[in-house]
Amino acid sequence: MSAINIADVSRTPRAGVKGAGAAAWLAALGLPVPDAPNTWLSIEGGLIARLGLAEFLVEGPASAKLAAPPAHGVYPVLRQDTALVAAGERLDELLAEICSVDFQALGPAAQPVVLTTMAGVTVVAIPAEESGMPALRLWCDSTWGAWFCQTLAEVAGELIQPIPTNHQGATS
Amino acid sequence: MKIMTCPVNGPRAISEFAYGGEIRSMPDPATCSDDEWADYVFNRNGSPGVKREWWCHLPSNTWFVAERDTARDVVLRTYLYEGEG
Amino acid sequence: MRLPAQPGEWIDRTTPLGFRFEGRDYTGFAGDTVASALAAAGVSMLGRSFKYHRPRGLLSAANHDVNAMMQWGGMPNLRADATPLAAGMDLEAVNTFGTLERDAGSMLGHLSRFLPVGFYYKAFHGKRLFPLWEKMFRAMTGLGKVDFSAPRQRTPKRYGFCDVLVVGGGTSGLAAALSAAEQGAQVALVDENARLGGSTQGASELVGKVLAHPRIRVFTDTYAAGYYADHWVPLVERERITKMRARAVVVAAGAFEQPAVFRNNDLPGVMLASGAARLIRRHAVQPAGRIVLLAANADAYQALADFIRAGIEVAAVVDLRGTLPSEQRALPAAHDIPLFAGHCILEALPSSDGRRVAGVKIAPLGQTQAIAELACDGVFMSVGWAPAAALLYQAGTKMRYDAGIEQFVPEKLPDGVFACGRVNGVHTFASRLLDGERAGSAAAAHCGLGGAKPIAVPTETDSPTHPWPIVPHPEGKNFIDFDEDLQLSDLENAIQEGFDNIELMKRYSTVGMGPSQGKHSNMNALRVLARATGATPGEVGTTTARPFFHPVPMSHLAGRGFTPERRTPMHALHEAAGAVWMPAGAWQRPEYYAIHGLTREACIEGEALAVRQGVGLIDVGTLGKLEIRGPQAAEFLERVYVSKYAGLKTGMTRYAVMCDEAGVVIDDGVIARLADDHFYFTTTTSGAAAVYRELSRWNTLWKMDCGIVNLTGAMAAMNLAGPKAKQVLTGLTDVDLSLPFLAVREGNVCGVPARLMRAGFVGEWGVEIHVPAEHGARVWQALMQAGQAHGIRPFGVEAQRLLRLEKGHIIIGQDTDGLTTPGEAGLDWAVKMDKPFFVGQRSLAIIASKPRPRQLVGFMLPADHAGPAPQECHLVIDNGDIAGRVTSIAWSPALQRHIGMAYVKPGMDAAGSTFAIRLSDKTLVSAEVAKTPFYDPDNLRQKEEA
Structure with missing residues (x-):
């Protein structure tokens, strides 16, 4: 392994969402939701990261779930x-x-x-x-x-x- | 390089932030006099002392309030905006 | 002369290094500085002083010997005492006219009567001769030569972090570092010398412990350049700057030994005792054969021991103090060295060639008649110290003058800043160890690591500093500032002329303003001012010590320099199509697409023509793109924009103007309604970030039921326009292309989800296509492909500007400025004052009741206009007065004449009336007010159905 290696994984599917209702909405979709701001959790094939207070980045196959119609207080973020x-x-x-x-x-x-x-x-x-x-x-x-x-x-x-x-x- | 503590993201170099001016309450534009309105739009409090200010942590787009003693250049505390007063 | 091996010497005698100085060859060793190698070779004259070009040698050997500055090829101003010797160096003294040996400037010394303090303020007033004086000054002042062909260098900076930063690796610094590390702190210890240990012997065991400690990171050959907010300290190393953020800072920077002031105290061979001791210990150099030691403290006698051990003959010890402790008396007594207590040096006597000291005249303090003349080739001075407190001052420390030790010491330190050792007024070796331990422990405790040890440090019993080591002399040449060649009389004259406070005296006399920034002159100058004005040194005060502590190479300051660049997803396609790039903020945009054999203007005209007659495609992906959703989305938009949007039908768009609270136009764009509670809207390229930020702030304040997402980088956007545009798009999209003017549709373009908006834009039938960034390139390519048959041309920013100007569309920030209100820019129609509230509304109501100061109008030059055309910002002149300015102007191929926009006074805006524009050469050009749009005034082409 070289002293520094940089790999581009831009093609990995990902999706984002934010808003006061985002955490509950994601939970309802069956995703584990990091409790604390600025923390992340492993999920199958990827991760779910809580960006700041009320925004989420989901990476991996589970990101397809975020195509569901948004609920109140849920604002999809195109990543x-x-x-x-x-x-x-x-x-x-x-x-x-x-x-x-x-x-x-x-x-x-x-x-x-x-x-x-x-x-x-x-x-x-x-x-x-x-x-x-x-x-x-x-x-x-x-x-x-x-x-x-x-x-x-x-x-x-x-x-x-x-x-x-x-x-x-x-x-x- | 001064440190500013974002209530959500923690202490960071001040280059990660934008200053949004002192928090001032808007007089009712429907009822106040022209002079009161112009004072609100154009005048600012220049005297040194503790001020409540808008600050934005740019990488996370987090707006928050900083109480800053402008005479001593000390940030006393920072917190998310919860309404007037 | 080189001495036999000294214990712990820094030189490596197995590695000799050859070098050249002023055309002569010498040899030194690895570990030598340039100065120590020359001293070993017996060279005493190292340079010429700034003003009088007097011979000068080493004074401090502590990096403030400005008179020993040298040039090596293209590298100017190497400080001989701080520059490590390197093989092959070819050095010359700076500031000489001719050579160091035969310096034509030395005749200035004889003109000294005509060069009193501030002489340049009193002479050279005649304007006629000033160019001559200026040339003379430029040739004579300045040190070193810049090589303009030197390659530009940048050394990348890096960030560093630690708990406790200890500045200074001497006795107290070492103790502080260990103490903090023992309490669990991550310590960074910085010292400007090549090795730790400072100026005192006896620290080697400590050094060993520090080097071995896992939590102490040592930076040697590194200095702390200044103190910045929240314990941010740039560490200047040989290769780069480390921007160190500490949680606590211990300043153990020590003190600068101070010179005594007596006639000819600047002769080579007259130096500070600590400097001489350093030469002996570190470099095994005997700086002189026979010396007189001028003493006034305990340090002098410790140094005396070093001198005796090094085999230097000591002709006498002259002590300024009348009585001294017996243990100090004992040393010269034991070696039969005459001791003159209560005496001073009246003057140093030069050798016959004036290049070195050859003797001194001494007298009892206060007497002007010499009682003895002593032959010597060196005078070593140890009369006092000034704290190296620059970092403490910069951190906001309140200092006070301690009369007991005749030194400024910290009185009130800021939070998280600690001081120990000589800089803290602690001079005795054992006390310095304690003081360091105390400060290091307190610093660690400040970081939440352990408790601050309550260590009591005894106060000094004897003052290490003499309060007045200054001897006047009728013939002067008793120097206070060696950088600036300032004598005692210069300061006394300045004070007499009225420059009698520390700030004025400094600036008038320039004391402390030379390259060493007063390290060896500020304290004596302060004492002179105090005595002259009957004040205490504490009352006189010090001037501001600003960063940097030592000179910093420009390459280090430049660092790497990040200027991030933003590119649309179609960047590579533009590049391949011959785009000529222009920056738009951080973005790169095609200005136009170059075609071989055609001028820039011809290319731009060709692109514009293609749009008007065929079809063109432009990348507008740099526009800000925002999305707002929620039950109160429409209400929010109505609050921040001047128009109404609550009634905007789903599937339609509307132009949007944003004002600030003063009613000034700050941004514009288009708002598209995708659903009742869902809008997609654009901003200007340069306004995108600020608008998103400000809208976020408003909603933080208002807490309305809606959320805003910034899609500026996430969406690619392009505009397809021209009479053939619809044909190009047909077959590539499932959107019904008979969509009405200003409609928005969501659908697919080239198989990719897209938002299409039919807009006016350049005045032809056109749609703006927004797709996720990852599809941008593919869609662009497909459109270009499909457009080949119709002669499609990509068009850039310049063609877009021209086409939009032909339609009279304004550009925010070009046709508007920091004061433009909607009415001035012809945007009154967009302002809906009957809304309950919008940002700027009240201001606009007030403004409406006042006369309008100016009006933006369209104008044309005569069709047969010949000669230069006006440019943006050329003034409109009415009756000899400024009546406005040109904001935009271009040659319109469609109209075959120059068209533009300009501000004019109200009353000058009638269509058909003329006004004058003044060119840079003061000639006037006549322009005619024209209604806009200039081209297709009824907008038939952009609204047409195919």
Whole structure:
């Protein structure tokens, strides 16, 4: 496994919903609903993430359920994300260049969801583990996706093979 | 880089937020005088002190209230808006 | 001269490094600084002073020796005492005219009588000669040369996190770091030197413990550049900046040893005792053969021990204090070194070539007649300290002057900020250990880790700082600020001229404004001002210490720089079709599509013509797209837009104008009703994020029964327009294309769920097609394919602008500005004042009762207009006064003349009347007011049924 690996999983089916009635509606559809804001749960073939207070992202085959007609206080959110899985030994160094959130301090045990910006792009981030390596699920609006992926690759690339800088008398 | 604590998302760098101005109550536009209305639209309280302000956590589009002591640049507390007063 | 191996020396004698300085070759070792290598080689003159070009050498060896700055090729202003020696360096002193040895600028020293403090304010007034003076100043001032061909470098920054940040790896910093780590804190310890340990010996055991501790991260060769809100501290390392966020900060930054002020105290060989001691200990360099030690504290005698051990001959110890503790007296006595207590140095005497000190004249304090002349090639000074408190000041610490130790110390520290060691007024070694332990424990406790240990730190019994190490001299050249070449008389004159508070004196004299930012001059200057005005140093106060603590390379500050770019799903297709890109905010949009052999204007005209005569397709995916659902959705829209929507039929759209509370137009778009409780609406490209945010805020306040979703990035959108558009679309959609003008339909296009809106847009039959982003490219391609037979052309932003201008459609932010109300922009028809409430309503009612200040009108230039045409923002002139301005203008191929929009004074807006527009060259062009639309005034083409 390379020091940093970024995989594009945008094609995975997903759907979103928000509103005061969303949690109850999802439960009525038979989905487990994360209680606390900014947490997520595993479901078969995917996950359900509570984004902030009252918005949900469902990924995997279960997302098809969200095509059901919405109820009162339920507002469907069309998801067209660029979705990525970033993993590797040096993932933390990559994150340290693009994001001011301290992921180490989170503790993946609580299954946190982080809504923040990375490299200036709004993202949903979920820390995870992949084959014992630190990993991160990332979603961003697909109109930022191309630039975002390009930038991640650039930063990761430079980490692995630093561009020689002119150390000629660099002053402190 | 100042820290602002979103009531839903926790403490973050202030670059993740937008400031929405001091929370002010709108006089009844149907009954107030022109002067009262113009004062509401154009004038702001410039004196230092503790203010209740609108703030928005941009990545999550969460609007909330921050009580900020503008004289000392200290955010006293933040909470979701629950109505006037 | 190089000494034999010193315990714990920093140099690696197995790695010699050759380098060049001022054309001569030298050799040093890895671990040397440039200054230490030159000192080992016996080079004393390292540079020329800023104003007088006097020979200068090392003063502090602590990174504020501005007179020892060098240039290496394209790298300017390397500080010799802080720059590690590298093989192959080829260095020259900055600020010389000629060479360091033969500096033509040294004649300025003889002109010093004509260069008093602030002389540049008093001379050079004649305007005629000023260009000459300016050239002279530019040539003479400034340090180092910029190489404009140097490659641009950026070093990416990174974020860092810790519980306790300890700034300073000396005695108290090490103790603080260990103490905090022992209580469970994640500690980051920062020191600007290559190794931990600070300026004192005896810390090596501590250093070992710190390096071994799993919770302490050590950053050497790193300094904290400043303190920013909420414990945000940029750590400047050799390779990059780490933006460190701490939960508590311990400032253990130490203190700057201060120079004594006496005539010729700037001669090479006159230096701070701590600097000399550092050269001996770290680099095994003997800085001088025979010295006079100017003392006033215990530190002097500790340094004396180092000097004796290094084999330096000590001609005498001159102590400013009349009485000193017996254990201090004992040391010179034991080595038969004469001690002159209660004496001072009157002046240092230069060698015959003026390049080094050769002796000193001493006298009892207060007497002007020398009682002895002592030969020496070095004068080491240890008379006092000034706290390195910049970070404390920046954090908002209230400091007070402690007369017991003659130093400013923290009086009230902000939450989460702690101080220990010399910066905290604690100087004795054992006390510094205790103070560090106390501060580190308190910092950890502040982070919720353990309790703050109640450690009492004894106060200093003797002052480590002399309150007045300053000796006047009738012939001057007793320097206070070595960066700026300021003598004692300069400050006294400034004060006498009325610049008698600390802020004024600083700015008038420039004391403390040089590259070392007053590290060795501010305190003495403050003392001079205090004495002259009869105030205490505490009353005089200090000036603001601003970041950065040391100079920061531009490459580090630039960092990587993220400028995110937004692209529609059809981006690659546009690229393949020859799109010439233009930024629209963060988006990239095709300005036009380039065709080989055609000019930009010809391409744009061709695209516009294709739309008017055939069919064109444009990507409008950058528009904001919002969706609102719920029982109160219509009511909400009626509150935030100026028009009515409650009665809008399902399946129909309506133009939408949004005003702010002042009644100013801020956005426009189209609202489509998909169901009773379901609307889909657009905003301008640049307004999308702000509108969504503001609507969200309104609903947070109003809590209406509805919800808003931002689909701007989730939906692709394109507009197919032209007389042949319907034919192109036929067969690709299940939507009945006889849908009425302004209707909206949900259906399929190319097998993909879509929303179709029939709109005016560019003035031809057209539909706007919205599909989920993932299908955007496919639908675009299918439409282009189907349109081939009809000569379909993709068209870009410029053609769109032209086509819409021909229809008189306004662009928010171009034809409107920060004050435009609906009436001024011809949008009064959209405003429904009889609604119960909408944002801006009351303001518009007030505005309606006042005369309208201006009116936006359409205009045309004469068909036979020749010569340059007006541009946007050219002024409308009426009777010599400004009467308005042009907001949009373009050559219309359909009308074969220039058309545009302009603000004019009311009364000038009658159709057919003329007005004058002034070009940049002041000529006037005549324009005729025209009703809009210019093209197809009855809108038959966009409304037509096929």
